[in-house]
Amino acid sequence: MDKIIVFDTTLRDGEQAAGGSLNIAEKVEVARQLERLGVDVIEAGFPVSSPGDFESVRAIAHEVKNATICALARANPADIDSAWEAIKEAESPRLHVFISASDIHMMHQLKKSHEQVLELAVGMVERARGYTENVEFSPMDASRANTEYIYRVLEAVIAAGATTVNIPDTVGYAVPAEFGRLIAGIKQSVPNIDSAVISVHCHNDLGLAVANSLEAVRNGARQVECTINGIGERAGNASLEEVAMAVATRADIFGIATSLDTTQIYRTSRLVSELTGFPVQPNKAIVGANAFRHQSGIHQDGVIKMPATYEIIDPQRVGVPSSALVMGKLSGRHAFRERLAELGYGLSDADFDQVFAAFKGLADKKKEVSDRDIESLVAEYKRTTTEHYHLERLQVTCGDRGIPTAAVKLSGPGGKELADAALGTGPVDAVFKAINRLVGVSNTLTEFTVNSITGGIDAIGEVLIRIESAGVSYTGRGADMDIIVASAKAYMNALNRLLSAHNTAENGG
Ligand code: KIV
Numbered sequence: 001m002d003k004i005i006v007f008d009t010t011l012r013d014g015e016q017a018a019g020g021s022l023n024i025a026e027k028v029e030v031a032r033q034l035e036r037l038g039v040d041v042i043e044a045g046f047p048v049s050s051p052g053d054f055e056s057v058r059a060i061a062h063e064v065k066n067a068t069i070c071a072l073a074r075a076n077p078a079d080i081d082s083a084w085e086a087i088k089e090a091e092s093p094r095l096h097v098f099i100s101a102s103d104i105h106m107m108h109q110l111k112k113s114h115e116q117v118l119e120l121a122v123g124m125v126e127r128a129r130g131y132t133e134n135v136e137f138s139p140m141d142a143s144r145a146n147t148e149y150i151y152r153v154l155e156a157v158i159a160a161g162a163t164t165v166n167i168p169d170t171v172g173y174a175v176p177a178e179f180g181r182l183i184a185g186i187k188q189s190v191p192n193i194d195s196a197v198i199s200v201h202c203h204n205d206l207g208l209a210v211a212n213s214l215e216a217v218r219n220g221a222r223q224v225e226c227t228i229n230g231i232g233e234r235a236g237n238a239s240l241e242e243v244a245m246a247v248a249t250r251a252d253i254f255g256i257a258t259s260l261d262t263t264q265i266y267r268t269s270r271l272v273s274e275l276t277g278f279p280v281q282p283n284k285a286i287v288g289a290n291a292f293r294h295q296s297g298i299h300q301d302g303v304i305k306m307p308a309t310y311e312i313i314d315p316q317r318v319g320v321p322s323s324a325l326v327m328g329k330l331s332g333r334h335a336f337r338e339r340l341a342e343l344g345y346g347l348s349d350a351d352f353d354q355v356f357a358a359f360k361g362l363a364d365k366k367k368e369v370s371d372r373d374i375e376s377l378v379a380e381y382k383r384t385t386t387e388h389y390h391l392e393r394l395q396v397t398c399g400d401r402g403i404p405t406a407a408v409k410l411s412g413p414g415g416k417e418l419a420d421a422a423l424g425t426g427p428v429d430a431v432f433k434a435i436n437r438l439v440g441v442s443n444t445l446t447e448f449t450v451n452s453i454t455g456g457i458d459a460i461g462e463v464l465i466r467i468e469s470a471g472v473s474y475t476g477r478g479a480d481m482d483i484i485v486a487s488a489k490a491y492m493n494a495l496n497r498l499l500s501a502h503n504t505a506e507n508g509g
């Protein structure tokens, strides 16, 4: 079967999305999981954009051996040199050069003529080719550009050495039939097109990113750029899991395969959601909590008799755990370890002991511990392993008569114990004020969201917060059955990430 190249840009276009600030270790963790998922190309970042991005691309280039590592660069020498510097040690490096090609972008943003842009595109692809044989070129905003001009640009950059030409629907403006025609036209009209792979990169502003990508595949595209959970700039990018499962489920239409291990999809989706702080909507195709849940009695009846009556994909094919065993306070170490493995976690013995103790603590309070609860316990444990300050104790008084008051005890660097108390307009405000007095880092709270991980009165509450300090946004997450404790943990998590970023910057990272 013919194959499409899966190009994942979660760590570049996905990361670009407001507030999705992952640190270097987290980006490497996502890259390793993408490698397990079997993506062909990982766009690891935009190295010239910040020292942190440069370092994370370099770290990924070192760590990941079974995928091509791509770095983004604008069409200028400094960007290309920096991108190459970051990926040059990769087993299989790729440079991705882009420049705007629509009239509206060239006239109002670049203030350059068609000829100037064409000349830059060719010159910079040649420069990139001086470093590597694997060069991708993107004429940005191609779907709104003059088609004849795009043909000319593509012919010229392929002649200059581009091995992949990527057609971006940068503002998510295209509709499927039109985008398919654009790809077919490129295939027909660019004389040297057979020397390059046609790629597509669709944004989701009209909710059509996946549909446009699939129509492009039907018309000859052989690389699809996408992100896990569809995260990305504005309304996001084409969702990897949706594109992958559409071509796999409808092989009769597409007649094309990917190299993905689709059983890693669910785990990858959970990891990206956990680390970026972008929740997955419950009705999201393939990875949403309801994607394989049947509510209607008629559907339930059908699925019991024969799953294919209402299920077009076997959930296990995308790695959704089967959950045959109910976990609770009678579950032992062995069963717990097995469930962790099923969920895709391989913990060291020491880490396992800690998570198992947390599981037992939860199982004492809750009759049934769900997979989502277990994922939350592991995430909570991982968050606390790299802390500068740790929440030791928290006591809050609140109600409609008194003044909300919080007393907080933290352990700080070198195990030093710190305690203080504060009043607030509400219990969470009082907790944050008390923590601020102890940690003393100025910041502004910009987002505060509470979600319950599972249903029921005994659900674990998960708090997501974002804080801003010196123009940079930091995400924090915390989970606990007590929502005030979860809020305190989320705030500590955001502060610890802020402190780590400051330390890395001070140490020249
Ligand atoms: O959306 C876009 O046009 C991009 C390019 C850099 C490929 O992200």
Ligand code: ZN
Pocket (backbone or CB within 6 Å): 013, 168, 170, 201, 203, 233
């Ligand atoms: Zn994009």
